[in-house]
Amino acid sequence: MKKELVPAQTVAVIGGGAAGFFGAIACAEANPQLTVFLLEKTGKTLGKVRISGGGRCNVTHACESAAQLVQHYPRGGRQLKEAFRQFGTDETVAWFARRGVQLKTEADGRMFPVTDSSETVARALEDAARQAGVQVLLNTSAEAIELLPEGGFELTLSGAGASSLPPLRVAKLLIATGGHPKSGGYDWLRALGHSIAEPVPSLFTFNVPASPLRELPGLSVPLARVQLAGEKLQYEGPVLVTHWGLSGPAVLKLSAWGARRLSELQYTGTALINWLPVHTDETLRAWLQEYRHQNGKKIIGANPILGLPQRLWRTLATEAGVGAETRWNELPAKAQSKLLELLLRTPLGVQGKTTHKDEFVTCGGIPLSEVDLKTMQSRRVPGLHFAGEVLDVDGITGGFNFQAAWTTGFLAGRAMANK
Template identity: 40%
Template structure:
């Protein structure tokens, strides 16, 4: 008999187990993991450095980073958010550092630091971990206990926690128990683009504003209004990436799936200037430096390679001087700088961090304790829910918050002597 049985040996599962044990060391806790590997997403997060959370300390502002789940997480974030996770790790002697973009990492720059912390905590609290133990079925007995069947054995538990991530098998099982599963689609991906403008420019990053253009009217105007983003954009060997694109991919995950990842992307390379201001600066350059070659003297602070490509794609000769620039050429260049159109043809996974939009319908969850509205003593943490975030440590923060709140709920029920 287990007090707490957790399905899933990832970030949410381990954090739930450890917090249950910390708050009540007498609990009999077990984690079931279907594969051989534990904490696999923790291992690869942040390029192997483990981006544990993000330096956004206001719960309301923190919740705005979740395309799905922003309303539901506002309350839980008042219970346990970024500062609480940082304090928790500090108590576990894991020093952290905040990088310029707000991402928070262990000072060790190694995900193994977090993995070792979790595994050592499980050993300390005698938390049982079973690998290669995939769940085949589960049901509530007449005694109000959860019976969970795996291929080789069965478990009885007073409390059952699903922290199974984006497991289609578990979602199918839950659907059989009357849970509504929002069909999962990819989130956090980069755009595949073969455009002459960005060819051979991989590695260049630039602050931009982007939006989707849908001339075929395959999606609604309301959807289009939401498909806008700004921030650093990175040119890659296969197209476009960077925070600006990843944020857009997260917020537009369902729309892009609907479009089969074929659409037009409009890029404003100078989002802080109006079109008139862009034209004015070019006219000033033409008047003050008429004998300068356009291609050899970048405007607006652009990297030389990128500026040269703008000039070339505008049909302007590399030898042209500003004095030679016609009104038509200037207008073409200005349009390229402020409303450049790319044809997106497919997507690529962002590094190894595959994230899905989809999962258990949030309407069926009581977010005061991340518990099921359909069954007693049943909980959900992490990506098994229809919650996902933009890149930067936010998906982990959802896992930490869910795990903490679930543990607090379970332990509170124990202390109140309610049926356990």
């Protein structure tokens, strides 16, 4: 790096994740005359891209329109509707296709590279950045950011990669540092004049230490309804029983929509699981009566009903007080009522959450009201842009958080390229 840099010709991106890379690439490609630096505080970039989707990288989600896309964001989707019109699912698919990454759509709408390898996506981003001339500085942080009187910013760098570097002066700055589980990570943005929506975790699983299902790890039910007792929060979808409690898309989506309320509850409460959400109390009671009449001699625990997994059915029957050899025509009314209750409302005491630290997603960050959503530029500090999870926007599981990163990164990068 040169000792003296002309701010008008230099921009910087802080954060080497999906949003940061996309912003840096968009900026450098739109204006090759610029010097674009990308600062990453760790020794590797695109960490979340590489581990997401079990190492496959859920790049985006198949949505026909921006109106459909915004429905999957508990926070920020409505405000980003126009941004998604500018750069949405179709544009993301085309962007990666031009760089040799073909995407495929799975039955649930999630889109992955045909290679089923996140490295394909990471390499495409790294290659695009290199070809565009982006200068990636690893192990480099911005220790301090100073607004310059003449416009632009001076970054005081720290870290092993910055030991011999002078302060970096840039005309424009993109913040793409991701979400911070602790609000202290945003102190320097407050110092620049921004307020912060308090960050709290989103997309997490439930810890259930005293679960009657604890002997069923790995059991999956394709459609169940999860509700928090005493709350309106509920979601339907696949549910996975784990050795620590509950997971699966229904739980993850519930945690996203209820992120702030669950934080207020300190992640404790009772989750009610409806294993047969197509039924109500009345319809299930009627169905059981008819089934019992026609199958009176069948041993209850050995014959699951309505497609329920054998292990789950046997556990629920035991919890209802049904003996191992009890037949339907021998079942007491009290045990039948208990069984019906468990089928529709199995109570599980939630005591905390579990989040994969590398896949951490937060709600909170820079309020979208403080950002020009056409350019992702701060309304309070000219030349300061934001992209990705540093913004108060987050999606449910299924590729939506990456799509928000691509969209906001692209718009921010293109805007920074303009004089």
